[in-house]
Amino acid sequence: MATSPNITSFSGTNGSQFTVDDETVLAQNANKSWSLTEPDANTLRFSVQSGDYWSTSGWSDLTNDGGANRSEIEFSPRYAAGTQINISETLTVEPGATNTASFLDLNQLHSTTQSPPSPFVLGLDKSDHLVVVLQSPTTSWNVVYRSPDPIVRGQPMDLNFQLNMGPSGNGYVGVWLDGTQIVNYHGAVGATGAEYFWKEGVYRGSASETLTADFSNVHITTGAASVPSAPTQPTTPTTPTTPSVQPAVTQATATPGTGTEHVGDTITLSLAFNEAVTVTGAPTLSLNDGSKATYFGGSGTGTLTFKTTVASTDTSTSALAITGVNLPSGTAIKDASGIAANLSAAVKTFSGLAVSTAPVTPTQPTTPTTPPTPSATKPVLTIADSSLWVAGRGGTVDLGTKVTTTDSNDVVTVNITGLPKYETITDKLDGQTFRGNNITLTAAQVDSGLELHSYYRGGGYPTATLTLTASAKDPTTGAVATASPQSITVVDPRPAAVTGTTSSHHHHTATDHQPAATTTVAAPTTSQTIEPTDHLQTAAANTGFFASRGFAQLQQHFDPGASTLATTAAHPAIPADHPAATGSTMASFASQSFALLSQYLAAHTGQVDPGQIVAALSQATGWGHDSLLARPQH
Known part of the structure; x- marks a missing residue:
């Protein structure tokens, strides 16, 4: 430590470092010309005006500290609890309007844990009284001293501090003003598990008036120190006089x-x-x-x-x-x-x-100027597959979407429109389920993975087009940047074609899906029963499929050229292009068709004997116009 306080390598710019009493300090201010100046080699002048917000890449007094005004320096040494810290200084609050801020700190012993943030504070209240406030793990705001009268603006105050943090109850705080002890505190003060550092300057709540304070001859030591002596008192003053101070x-x-x-x-x-x-x-x-x-x-x-x-x-x-x-x-x-x-x-x-009194002549740019960087950055939305399918009745599929941004300050969301009533979306962040035609999710929800659930129970193949739009909003300016919308087509359930031998084409894997049956339509020479690979008796939709296909084949053999029998089957069976069958050939196709129809009726009623369905299968040459489908009446 230097025996004579001094200031070297001074710079008042926000974020700059210089030395005070051979200790490195860091400037924290609004970067105004008046924020921090050096009247002489032993004095720093701190000044704040309305709207003077300190900010860094990760902090802003405007948004993070309720609009506080600040011009301070932070001393680099960190002190452990139980270390006695001794500080001496001369403080002068310059003339000006009385403080109206909700708080005004001039000196702070700050904790590294922020719980509480400032165990020791010396400052001014709203009526310009000098106050000393202590904090501990159990006491958030303990005013241990308030001056009887407001301070005299422009009058220097010699201050001495002896601080020893003890959050568990063994702390000590001593404060001397012009040689007279005003605080003698023993007890809990400090923050659990913290180290401490010294700050000086002006830190206050938002206020309209300008406040300026000078700090001179700052000197810091550690360890045991003697009690500061009181100024010498005159023995017998003769005629007391009131000194006249000229305003200046x-x-x-x-x-x-x-x-x-x-x-x-x-x-x-x-x-x-x-x-x-x-x-x-x-x-x-x-x-x-x-x-x-x-x-x-x-x-x-x-x-x-x-x-x-x-x-x-x-x-x-x-x-x-x-x-x-x-x-x-x-x-x-x-x-x-x-x-x-x-x-x-x-x-x-x-x-x-x-x-400048010269006329302002706007210059014409010779080349287009680069547009300014927007305060919000357009996010990037990626979609793994824009064409998906999902099985109904509880099937699911991963939407495969991610959203990224290069601006960590932006608030990014993804809006999804077009979600039908029979589908929902669930995020994997917290398991929240969304439904409706217009939903908005956070970037964290999107990046956790989005799973689409289908509860469709119809017999068709509905197609939903989901439109996804990513947006970013700057939390400070409110500016919004929106990426181009992208879409995902979701077919429900998965379509498949059966022509001759049918096969399924997988775009994406979904759960609870029953693949279409692989079926061969044989030449009309022998009777054939088409058996699905999955258990048709347990799936009503598949049963209806085979029934419809049976009816379709039967109608074609009634009149192949004029058949108008409608079918809702997902995979129509298309027989070979043969001329109208007669005789034993017609009987073979009829037998095959009725076999499919019998499977359908047996699965739905459990009562019908397939033999009761056909009046006369053996009369193959005349059944096309004379036979009657019979079902027992109950």
Whole structure:
């Protein structure tokens, strides 16, 4: 550790690293020109305004911390519980409006486990009282000190801290303000299983006022330390006097702080004072572009604002500057005691803030410019097979879909339309089942695997076209990017053709599916019974199939050229192209047809004797027009 606090390799940019008291620190701020500055080699100035959100690739105060405002540094050393940490510093809160934020932290001993996140906090409440708050595994917000009066803005405070974390009850916190101990706490403080690191700066809830704090001569040690001594008290003061403090400008800022302003643009200039001041009359600020900024408001507070609008008569400049404060007759800026303010520090040049009065001529691009990258990235939807089949009555098939994106921040969903009432989709993430013509699933549900279930019980071959559309939404901007829709055709149940010898063509594997029977239609010379490979007596649909096929063959032999007998069979049997049969040939085909019909009736009633179906099979030459299908009447 250095014996004299100092700051080296300073940079106020968010995410930059430099050293304070020979310790590496990390800047965390909104990356504004006023966020973090270095007035001298031993002082850091932290300032936040409304909307100053710290953000990194994985964190945003706007979305992750309720819109908090932040400008802090984090010290790199990590301290274990039971280690005494000794910190000394001089803290000055600059003049300005009273704090209105729900919380305002100036110093924190932060835990690495975030449970609780800050076992020790020194800050301000809403009435500018200094407060010290402790946290432990059993106490979330223990205010152990609140100053009797609000702090005096602009007045330095010498602070000393002795901190020893003990979450189980053996902790110690000592705080001294200007040499007087204000906190002497023994008990539980800290987070279980955590290490700790020091932070300083301004961290507050969302608020509209500007707040600036200076930290000087920061020094950190560990181990046993002596009790800070109180300032020497005068023996016998003679005549007590009240020192007169002259109000003075402490800081001048511009909004916007950088860029080029053109004719018609308005620039706001703010002067911060070390105490509240009152304005009488109409002061103005002289600017190096030849214009004046007129007084806008702030009387009675520690910040006065002025505004100027760029005019075509102004002079262009690469760096706008305040060159002086004008107080016409009857105009004054004084504090409550009537002391006139020192305005010398109002003179300032704003590097990076330019004024241009030249006409803005839009340039014509010679080549098409590259379109900006959208804030949401179009996701990629992949489909393994766009043509599927699935068996009815409880059959299932995997949809084979996946969705990916290159932007991890986007919220990706897949919308599916066209799902019929007799089908459902179940994800393998949590077993959730979806139904309806318009459903939306998360990327996690899609990537876990989607299984389509069919409960179709009809005799047809319905075809459903599912339309899948992948979309991505940026959670911050709300921008949406949508991929081109893709479709999957689902046939239910799987169709198969029977022509001569039938065979099945597999597009995809489904469960609970009974394949079509392989059947050979023989020449019309001998009687033949067609037997399915699966147990037809246990499947009503297959039984109906054979019955329909029997009727179809029978009708063809009645009148092969004019048959109009309808069939709902999935696989019609097509006999060879022979002339109309007669005699024993006709009897053979009739016998075959009636054999199929007998199987159907026997499977459905269990009562009919196949012999009762035909009035006279033996009279083959005349049965085509005279025979009557008979079924016992009950």
